[in-house]
Amino acid sequence: MRAIRYHQVGGPEVLRLEEVPEPVAGPGEVRIRVHAAGVNFADTERRRGLYDAAVPLPRILGSEAAGVVESVGPGVDTAWLGRRVVALATRSYAELTTAPEKELLVLPERVSFEEGAGLLVQGLTAWHLIHTMGRLSVGQSVLIHAAAGGVGLMAVQLAKAVGAKVLGTVSTREKARLARELGADEVILYEEGDVAERVRTLTEGRGVDLVLDSVGANTWQSSLDSLAVFGHLVSYGSASGAPPPVELESLYEKSLKVSAYWLRTYHPPELQRHAREALRAELAEGRLQVRTGLVVDLAEAAEAHRQLEGRGTVGKVVLRMP
Structure with missing residues (x-):
């Protein structure tokens, strides 16, 4: 072969x-x-x-x-x-x-x-980011970096299905159009100003409950700055390089949580079966693209x-x- x-x-x-x-x-x-x-x-x-x-x-x-x-x-x-x-x-x-x-x-x-x-790889990653790690629920908000990528587009759709407000970041206007088409409420271009400042404007100064970051070094500080009180930053990649070490003292003021997700971590079989079947059902019914x-x-x-x-x-x- x-x-x-x-x-x-x-x-x-x-x-x-x-x-x-x-x-x-x-x-x-x-x-x-x-x-x-x-x-x-x-x-x-x-x-x-x-x-x-x-x-x-x-x-x-x-x-x-x-x-x-x-x-x-x-x-x-x-x-x-x-x-x-x-x-x-x-x-x-x-x-x-x-x-x-x-x-x-x-x-x-x-x-x-x-x-x-x-x-599967990107769909399961997105599903676990939204449900297992982020535990996103109706009325909450999420910032998804690289929102027009494979995982990003899946996460946008899954977060919207939960009933969350979805913000995304992308590098071009064409990618912004695609992210909006699949459900993003607001899309921020990296090159057009400070991301965290824009997030605060779009959330009336509150920030977001969850940030999903696969970029790493280039977005790390803006991810932390975009979080609301008790917010959660989940890292699942480092496309621009490894992020800096987390300074614990910097998390206290807003009681922030920082975590990481990897699809190859052992997942309980029942959890993984549930995630796969949920994705298949959403795809079969046309609710997930x-x-x-x-x-x-x-x-x-x-x-x-x-x-x-x-x-x-x-x-x-x-x-x-x-």
Whole structure:
């Protein structure tokens, strides 16, 4: 089969399209004929050696796939054969991949493989940011940085569904338009003045109850300054570099809370099943949209990485199998 591998860490140019052996479904697993694979910012960090650096090379990238179950391993219900699914699946930048049966989610017929490839990593991240970590409720307010990105757009929709006031930050007017289209009440452009000051203006001086920050160094202080009394800042990435250490003394005045979220943390199985089914139901009923931005063929994985790192994309970046 064909797959994207890298033999050394570095820039996008290290990604190679190669012929590799086909995977075999082990006990409790299925083999998926991949139609589309999601591209995430974490993939670029792995490629650069900043994340999961201990994994031996060469390595096939990828962590989510949408496709059709082609075969099942020992102990797996054969009813899965031929079903359209989406799954958290390592090594998904490939024509075939394997995934545990417990990670499978049936893909609604009305949802394309490209859309499905953007559901789980970013959708689950957004769901847990809003519900598990942020515990956002009706009448509260949230500031979502990078609101036109894959996680950002999901978080905007989920926060709006809760009944919260949604503020977002973006880098361009086109991204602002998209964030508003999917539910953001107000969108702030990074380059047009002080973000925290704008947040206070939009909240009549109160600030927001929750800030979701995947940017890191460049937004950290404005995130803290945007919080209301008893506000909560959740960090889930550091695209612009690691944020500075938290000064505990600076949190006392407004009794602020700072935390972090990572999808790869162990989640109780019941919680994760509930989150997956909630996302699938929202998608099937049309209440949640996966907006694909850049969709390119598998062979163009390096270009997908370049555009993602250059902040030239909106929504989900997807590799399709031609």
